Amino acid sequence: MKLLKVIQGQHPCLSFEVFPPKTSAAFDSVQAATEAIARLNPSYMSVTYGAGGGTSDYTVRIASDLQNRFGVTPLAHLSCVSSSKVQVMQQLESLRSQGIENVLALRGDLPAGMKADDLEYHYAYELIEQIRAFGGFCIGGACYPESHPESETCVKDVEYLKRKVDSGCEFLTTQMFFDNNILYNFMYRIREAGIFVPVVAGIMPVTNPKQIRRICQISGTALPQRFRRIVDRYGDKPDAMKQAGIAYATEQIIDLYANGINAVHVYSMNKPDVAEKIQENLRSILM
Ligand SMILES: Cc1cc2nc3c(=O)[nH]c(=O)nc-3n(C[C@H](O)[C@H](O)[C@H](O)COP(=O)(O)OP(=O)(O)OC[C@H]3O[C@@H](n4cnc5c(N)ncnc54)[C@H](O)[C@@H]3O)c2cc1C
Secondary structure (H helix, E strand, C coil): CCHHHHHCCCCCEEEEEECCCCCHHHHHHHHHHHHHHHCCCCCEEEECCCCCCCHHHHHHHHHHHHHHCCCCCEEEEEECCCCCHHHHHHHHHHHHHCCCCEEEEECCCCCCCCCHHHCCCCCHHHHHHHHHHHCCCEEEEEECCCCCCCCCCHHHHHHHHHHHHHCCCCEEEECCCCCHHHHHHHHHHHHHCCCCCCEEEEECCCCCHHHHHHHHHHHCCCCCHHHHHHHHHHCCCHHHHHHHHHHHHHHHHHHHHHCCCCEEEECCCCCHHHHHHHHHHCHHHHC
């Protein structure tokens, strides 16, 4: 099923994410986590993409299991900056052969030591144009309510986002954020700039404070005072931190739905227990 219908549907949309293993030894545990999350019957599930080696094959394999074994619509991520056009075509052929209809088209992070002249892709819009020409996929892209860390200004970031959408991106998924006002402000700015595709809000339930501090440093995501207090108080008590992190994420999601954001994507990081708890917290809201 094409995701645009699901995201724009009458019901609030809740999706979860899994990431493929880096080694074949870890495949079984990722597959088990994928199946457990799929059993919750979310609106869809996304499968991230690590360029190169066997990891890219795992994205197709896991997305195919979701589609063909577990009956959940997959969104397969695909990044381009470390790939050749031929490799991207092969990945698109593989996805198509498994009946996968949705791709989140990404640039990916620039490979260390590579010069711009050596690359076949520089920005996600080039990949989006290629997927559109290939045909048959509903294409999503990434957006950054607090701006992409490489962007000179947030105005430029939105200008480039418009170009990405004009290239064929049908919906956007946001980088995680911990203050909903940042998203509401971003929505206003992109609509002003003429970007009218649906936006799926990306929410990260924080269960590991060390990891989140590192991610926020790299991505430039702000940690509001209210959230810092929670991490300071419960960060070294794993069970308490998990409960508080899930409660914080749940509260964010309820506020988003209440303010007209129809689709929320949970960065569930291969954790079925976290996905299940969030879904349970929203049971009546999702009906
Ligand atoms: C929802 C989400 C999912 C993700 N999933 C993955 C994943 O599975 N695998 C993975 O490797 N990474 C993933 N990422 C990370 C992503 O690959 C990085 O953030 C990457 O640095 C940027 O990718 P992009 O597609 O947003 O790039 P782009 O849209 O190309 O933007 C990258 C930068 O270039 C600028 N820019 C864009 N177009 C132009 C232009 N025409 N001229 C000049 N500047 C321009 C932008 O303002 C921005 O600063 C994900 C990110 C998000 C938000």
